[in-house]
Structures are given as C-alpha cells and as structure tokens.
Amino acid sequence: MTPALIVQSIGPAATIQDQGRPGYRDQGLSPSGAADLLALAEGAALLGQGADLAALEMPATGGKFQAEGDLRIALTGAPMMATLEDRPIAWNASHAVSAGQILQIGGAKAGVYGYLHLAGGIDAAPVLGARAAHLAAGLGKPVERGARLAAGAGAAGKSGLVLDVDDRFFGGEVRVVASLQTALFDDKTLARFEATAFKRGGRANRMGVEMLSEGDGFSASGQLDILSEVIVPGDIQMTGSGQPYVLLPESQTTGGYPRIGTVIPSDLPKVAQTPPGAEIRFRFVGMDTALEIESARRAHLKTLPGKVRPLVRDVHDIPDLLAYRLVGGAVSAPDDQTWGYDTGFNTGDAT
Amino acid sequence: MADGTGDTFPKIRTVGIDGMLVTFAPVLEDRANRAALAFRAAVDRSGVDYIFETATTLTSVYLRFDPLALSHDALQDRLQDLLAEQDWMEADLPEGRRLWTVPTVFGTELAPQLAEAASEAGMSEAEAIEDLTSSRVRVLTIGFAPGQPYMGPLKSAWDIPRLKAVTPRVPEGALVLAIRQVIVFTAETPTGWRHVGQTAFRGFRPEADAPFALLPGDEMRFEPITPEDLETIRADNADGMGGARVEDIA
Numbered sequence: 001m002t003p004a005l006i007v008q009s010i011g012p013a014a015t016i017q018d019q020g021r022p023g024y025r026d027q028g029l030s031p032s033g034a035a036d037l038l039a040l041a042e043g044a045a046l047l048g049q050g051a052d053l054a055a056l057e058m059p060a061t062g063g064k065f066q067a068e069g070d071l072r073i074a075l076t077g078a079p080m081m082a083t084l085e086d087r088p089i090a091w092n093a094s095h096a097v098s099a100g101q102i103l104q105i106g107g108a109k110a111g112v113y114g115y116l117h118l119a120g121g122i123d124a125a126p127v128l129g130a131r132a133a134h135l136a137a138g139l140g141k142p143v144e145r146g147a148r149l150a151a152g153a154g155a156a157g158k159s160g161l162v163l164d165v166d167d168r169f170f171g172g173e174v175r176v177v178a179s180l181q182t183a184l185f186d187d188k189t190l191a192r193f194e195a196t197a198f199k200r201g202g203r204a205n206r207m208g209v210e211m212l213s214e215g216d217g218f219s220a221s222g223q224l225d226i227l228s229e230v231i232v233p234g235d236i237q238m239t240g241s242g243q244p245y246v247l248l249p250e251s252q253t254t255g256g257y258p259r260i261g262t263v264i265p266s267d268l269p270k271v272a273q274t275p276p277g278a279e280i281r282f283r284f285v286g287m288d289t290a291l292e293i294e295s296a297r298r299a300h301l302k303t304l305p306g307k308v309r310p311l312v313r314d315v316h317d318i319p320d321l322l323a324y325r326l327v328g329g330a331v332s333a334p335d336d337q338t339w340g341y342d343t344g345f346n347t348g349d350a351t
Numbered sequence: 352m353a354d355g356t357g358d359t360f361p362k363i364r365t366v367g368i369d370g371m372l373v374t375f376a377p378v379l380e381d382r383a384n385r386a387a388l389a390f391r392a393a394v395d396r397s398g399v400d401y402i403f404e405t406a407t408t409l410t411s412v413y414l415r416f417d418p419l420a421l422s423h424d425a426l427q428d429r430l431q432d433l434l435a436e437q438d439w440m441e442a443d444l445p446e447g448r449r450l451w452t453v454p455t456v457f458g459t460e461l462a463p464q465l466a467e468a469a470s471e472a473g474m475s476e477a478e479a480i481e482d483l484t485s486s487r488v489r490v491l492t493i494g495f496a497p498g499q500p501y502m503g504p505l506k507s508a509w510d511i512p513r514l515k516a517v518t519p520r521v522p523e524g525a526l527v528l529a530i531r532q533v534i535v536f537t538a539e540t541p542t543g544w545r546h547v548g549q550t551a552f553r554g555f556r557p558e559a560d561a562p563f564a565l566l567p568g569d570e571m572r573f574e575p576i577t578p579e580d581l582e583t584i585r586a587d588n589a590d591g592m593g594g595a596r597v598e599d600i601a
Contacts, residue, residue, distance in 0.1 A: 025413065026406035027563045028494040128562065137497045138538065138557055180364040180372050227379060228494070230406070230413045232367045254408055254494040262367035290368050291418055298419070 003069030010063030021130035032134035035272035039077035043117035045304035053121025062105025072119035078111025111169030120152035171278030184220035217242020389442035498555030503532035513543035551593030
C-alpha cells in the first residue's frame with residue numbers, strides 16, 4: 001500500500017485542491033482549484049514535483065494526522081503552528097515523516113489558507129480532469145476525520161528544504177484592471193473606490209470575500225437593469241448595497257451584479273489570504289502594466305524550484321521548546337483560531 | 352460610455368487580463384442569443400491558437416486566451432474580421448443541436464404554483480398546460496449552477512415577474528417559470544421563479560462519465576404525465592434522464 005496520512009481530526013471545510021478544472025464555463029461550472037495557487041506552486045517546488053499535483057487546503061485551521069508508511073510533506077500558504085511528534089517544525093518547508101508519527105497543524109497565525117502537500121501529490125480520483133473539490137457544485141466533499149490521504153507515485157526525494165516566500169498574509173495593496181463593466185461606474189466613484197481603505201469582512205469562502213468600508217457604497221448607473229453576464233475569478237462584484245465582494249475560484253459563472261474591475265492573477269492569492277479585519281486597497285493598472293506583471297508572475301513560478309535551500313539551524317528545528325518560545329515569541333496552540341471562514345453564504349444573486 | 356448611450360453592438364470588451372467578450376445586445380432578445388450561439392461556433396471553427404475556452408451567455412460570447420501568446424490587439428482584429436463576415440443577428444443556429452422531450456407533471460401538489468402562474472399569464476390551468484406542452488424552448492444559456500439551463504423564449508403572455516417572496520426550497524428537476532423563460536433545476540434551490548412542473552430530469556450528473564446533459568442551443572419540449580407516471584420513472588432513473596427522449600435536430 002502507498003504511504004498515506006490518516007486524518008485524526010480536521011478543521012471545517014478543508015478540501016483537496018489542485019489547479020482546478022478550467023474549460024467548463026459553458027456548462028456553468030467555475031474552475032475551482034486552490035484559493036492560493038502560488039502556495040500550490042511553492043509546495044511543489046519544495047517537494048521537487050509538478051505544480052499540477054493535489055494538496056490539502058486548510059482554511060483558518062489545520063488538523064491532526066498520523067503517517068501510514070514513510071513519506072515526505074511540505075507546508076505552505078497561511079503560516080500555521082505545526083508540530084511533528086510534538087516538536088515544532090518549520091512552515092514553507094519540506095519534512096520527512098516516518099510511519100506512525102503524528103503531525104499536528106494548528107490555527108493560522110496570519111493569512112487564511114494553509115496547504116499540506118504530500119510528495120507524489122494526494123492521490124484522489126480525478127473528476128472531470130481534476131482533483132479539486134468544488135463544494136458549491138457538489139464535486140468532492142470536505143475532508144473528514146478518518147480519511148486516508150494517500151501519496152501518489154514518485155514520492156522519493158529530499159526533504160528538509162525551505163523556501164522564502166512572498167508575503168501575502170496581511171492584506172495590503174491589490175492591483176486591478178478595468179473590466180467589462182468598469183465603465184458603468186462614474187469617475188468619481190472609481191476614484192473613491194481607489195482611495196478607500198477596505199477591511200476584509202467576516203463573510204468569506206472559496207466563492208468570494210466580503211470587503212467592508214465606511215460611508216456610501218459604490219453603485220453603477222442602471223445597476224438593476226444589467227443583464228446577467230460572465231464572471232471570472234478576481235472580479236470585484238458590487239452587491240445591491242454597493243458593497244464589494246472579490247470573487248474566487250468557486251464563484252458562479254455568471255451574475256447580474258456589476259463588476260467594478262478584476263483583480264489581476266498575481267494579486268489574487270493576497271486577496272484570498274487576507275485575514276478578517278486586515279486592510280485592502282485597490283489600485284487600477286493599465287492592461288500593458290498588468291501583462292508585464294503577469295509575465296513576471298509566470299517567470300517567478302519557474303524560478304521557485306531553484307530557490308529552495310536546505311533548512312539549517314532554523315529556530316524551529318531546535319528541539320527545546322523553551323528556547324523556541326524565547327526566540328519565536330507567542331506560540332499559537334493548535335485549533336485556537338477558527339475565524340475567517342464561512343461555508344454558508346452565497347455571493348450570487350438568487351434566480 | 353455606459354451601455355445604451357450611443358454604444359454600438361456588437362461590442363468587444365475585455366474580461367480581466369485573459370478574457371474577451373463579444374456582446375450582441377444589451378438586453379435579452381432572441382436574435383442576439385442566436386447570434387451568440389452562431390458566433391461562438393464560428394470562433395471555435397476558426398481554430399485561433401491560444402484561445403483555450405469559449406462560452407455563451409444570454410447575448411455574448413466569452414473567450415479565454417493567453418494574453419502573452421496572443422495579444423489583445425491581434426485577438427480583437429481577428430474577432431472584428433469574423434464579425435464582418437456576416438450579419439450574425441440573422442445567422443442560422445449552429446448544427447449538432449438536439450431536441451429533448453422531457454416527461455413533466457404540471458401542477459398538482461408536486462408543482463404548486465402552476466395556477467398562480469397561469470393566472471398571471473391570463474390563462475386557465477388547462478390552457479397553460481396546453482400552451483407549455485405545445486411550446487418548444489431553446490437553451491439560451493447554462494449557468495448559475497452547473498448544467499442548469501435557462502430556456503426560452505415562451506410567448507409574451509408568459510412575461511411574468513419573479514416572485515418578491517422567494518420560495519425557500521424548490522426541488523431538483525423542478526420546472527420553474529418567469530420572464531418568458533423556464534429552468535429545469537439541477538439542484539434544490541431557493542427561487543423567485545414559479546414552480547409550474549416537476550420532472551425527474553437531471554441536467555448535472557457529477558457521478559456520470561458525461562456529467563452535463565445539455566448544450567446551449569439544444570431545444571426542449573415537455574410531455575404531460577401524471578404523478579404516478581413520475582413515480583414509475585423515478586424508480587428506474589439511474590441515468591438521470593427522467594424518461595426524456597433525445598433526437599438530433601436535422
């Protein structure tokens with residue numbers, strides 16, 4: 001039998017994710033896939049494997065896992081407190097896990113989505129060409145206690161590697177391009193939108209993320225008369241009250257609320273990873289600039305495997321909990337934070 | 352710059368950095384939907400490299416492409432050339448479409464809003480059933496939920512509004528009606544559309560090899576059955592067809 005992790009406990013709405021299944025928009029199915037695609041690529045680089053493999057996506061909190069056989073793992077995305085046999089282990093790093101050992105992953109210290117990667121990928125059966133769960137569409141299910149996360153083939157290789165990653169776990173500036181309905185908003189509204197410091201709201205899931213602000217909402221002209229039109233991940237949708245939602249990989253494929261712009265792909269992981277209450281600002285960039293950034297994003301993904309380096313003398317490796325606490329500051333206990341995720345709301349307009 | 356203030360159609364707009372949208376009309380009109388179906392087929396036939404995906408909405412064609420391999424300008428030029436080839440609003444519907452005949456219970460406690468919908472349309476229940484079973488509707492677009500068809504147009508008497516008070520739970524397979532359109536729900540859904548019929552037809556079958564039943568442009572008609580007939584169909588519905596027959600439209 002292939003090595004595996006057995007789930008002993010797990011937070012709500014953890015799912016298996018990969019790069020999603022684009023290509024079914026004509027059938028009303030959005031792509032799904034990891035909320036933070038960069039984290040998926042970082043995990044693949046740490047394990048020396050393709051970014052097309054599936055990993056476990058853990059919103060806001062992790063779980064407890066026991067190894068069945070020897071395997072290698074990597075941890076990426078929202079940094080979470082992690083221990084192997086009660087000993088802290090580094091995030092954004094790969095680790096060897098021996099048969100019978102217990103891996104524990106706690107609440108996110110920043111960001112929202114943490115990722116647990118297995119060497120060889122998680123060997124789930126593909127549906128429509130991908131392993132990504134799409135809960136809104138009824139494809140796949142949340143991973144539950146007792147599940148067996150089996151490693152795919154080709155699991156041999158190095159561990160004890162680390163990767164320096166782009167910070168995207170505290171909010172900040174997000175770049176946006178004008179999109180099909182931007183012209184429905186007048187210049188004054190667009191300027192106010194750019195000048196506003198939004199706070200990420202409490203309503204957020206893989207369909208979309210709520211953005212809160214003081215003062216008036218952001219309305220388009222003729223808002224109620226707009227024919228339902230195509231939605232893509234990154235679209236910033238204005239609800240009836242003029243409050244923005246940034247739509248993510250499990251959004252609906254069409255909608256009647258106007259979109260003020262679209263977050264560019266390189267900044268979408270930051271939106272997904274912004275924790276509740278953190279600040280987000282939107283800035284419009286021209287298409288030429290956006291395409292230069294996209295080119296740089298793709299180049300960056302290609303350089304990731306070359307940036308992986310051995311994990312040496314990392315404080316997280318020092319097997320002395322007191323020393324760790326002194327150096328590392330406050331340590332979050334596992335499962336102490338479960339904010340930031342809401343499985344029950346829907347960003348679409350009802351039919 | 353807003354829609355309807357001197358803009359001309361068809362209109363080409365960008366969607367994010369890697370999408371393009373060709374819109375034939377700002378409001379739903381049947382010939383714009385037909386134009387979208389025909390134009391999408393033409394884009395697919397044109398075989399332009401680096402277009403990864405096409406789809407239709409009610410009156411538009413969406414294309415997803417690689418903007419670093421195929422420039423926005425080059426794609427726009429290509430689309431303008433295709434648009435200039437003919438009057439797409441007068442185009443024939445694409446080939447390869449199918450006609451679905453779906454057994455449907457109208458009214459009864461299975462579809463409790465038929466009487467209300469008929470009254471809104473100025474018909475008796477019997478007249479409404481007669482009209483709905485003799486109408487043939489086309490899949491205008493698929494969306495909101497995977498595989499869920501928006502179909503129409505029904506005749507203008509059926510231009511009835513959505514309910515203000517949403518019905519909290521309308522089951523999978525429900526035939527619902529509003530604004531000259533019908534939907535067969537692919538999942539239990541809250542809705543403001545009126546529940547006029549009940550089928551056992553599943554437009555989305557995630558467990559099947561071919562999970563999506565319908566394609567935009569397909570046509571559907573509804574064949575009246577009794578609640579007992581529906582029971583019989585449901586007892587043997589592993590394929591999700593709900594007793595529907597399908598034939599090619601010549």
